Amino acid sequence: MKIQMLKVAAAAALLILPVTATAADEIPRAASTPQTAKNWVAPAGKNLAQSIVDGIVAGHPELVSITIHAVPAGMTDYTMIAGTFPDRVGNVSSPGDVITAKKGVTQVESKWGTPDFNKKVSILVPLKDQSGKYLPVTMVLAFKQSPDSGLIDIDFMQPGVRIRDAVASKIPSTEALFSIVK
Numbered sequence: 001m002k003i004q005m006l007k008v009a010a011a012a013a014l015l016i017l018p019v020t021a022t023a024a025d026e027i028p029r030a031a032s033t034p035q036t037a038k039n040w041v042a043p044a045g046k047n048l049a050q051s052i053v054d055g056i057v058a059g060h061p062e063l064v065s066i067t068i069h070a071v072p073a074g075m076t077d078y079t080m081i082a083g084t085f086p087d088r089v090g091n092v093s094s095p096g097d098v099i100t101a102k103k104g105v106t107q108v109e110s111k112w113g114t115p116d117f118n119k120k121v122s123i124l125v126p127l128k129d130q131s132g133k134y135l136p137v138t139m140v141l142a143f144k145q146s147p148d149s150g151l152i153d154i155d156f157m158q159p160g161v162r163i164r165d166a167v168a169s170k171i172p173s174t175e176a177l178f179s180i181v182k
Contacts, residue, residue, distance in 0.1 A: 030087040045180040049082035110153035123160030128168040
């Protein structure tokens with residue numbers, strides 16, 4: 001009975017809501033994040049943002065993952081435009097990622113209350129361009145953490161900011177992050 005009522009409610013909602021996309025328009029979700037919608041597909045080739053991620057990963061074994069979030073041209077939603085999880089590129093960004101980009105604030109996420117607590121600490125930093133100007137772009141750096149390390153969440157902030165500052169010279173603008181590189 002309950003399932004039948006839900007089906008009726010869903011059908012009624014479809015009659016009221018305007019449909020703006022068809023099943024053919026939907027972008028498949030990443031297997032690793034099936035609950036997160038995708039709203040963008042990266043063009044063929046590697047963009048500057050992905051090149052920056054790849055360079056950071058190569059030089060920083062203390063990192064678990066990196067992602068970069070921005071608004072693709074012609075869109076209004078923040079989106080993961082590069083990262084160490086290629087299947088997640090195109091995912092809609094989380095509210096925390098958006099806050100960092102819009103307000104230019106650095107955030108520390110200790111992952112308290114999640115299975116990742118004491119395994120990783122994420123630092124969300126707004127990216128800067130070559131001139132040192134903050135961009136409406138977030139880079140999320142997830143550092144390996146161990147309960148035996150003696151480190152606390154804020155101990156990862158300075159290394160995160162240093163990594164961010166080291167890549168600024170490679171970023172002429174937000175738009176450049178989307179450009180294809182060789």
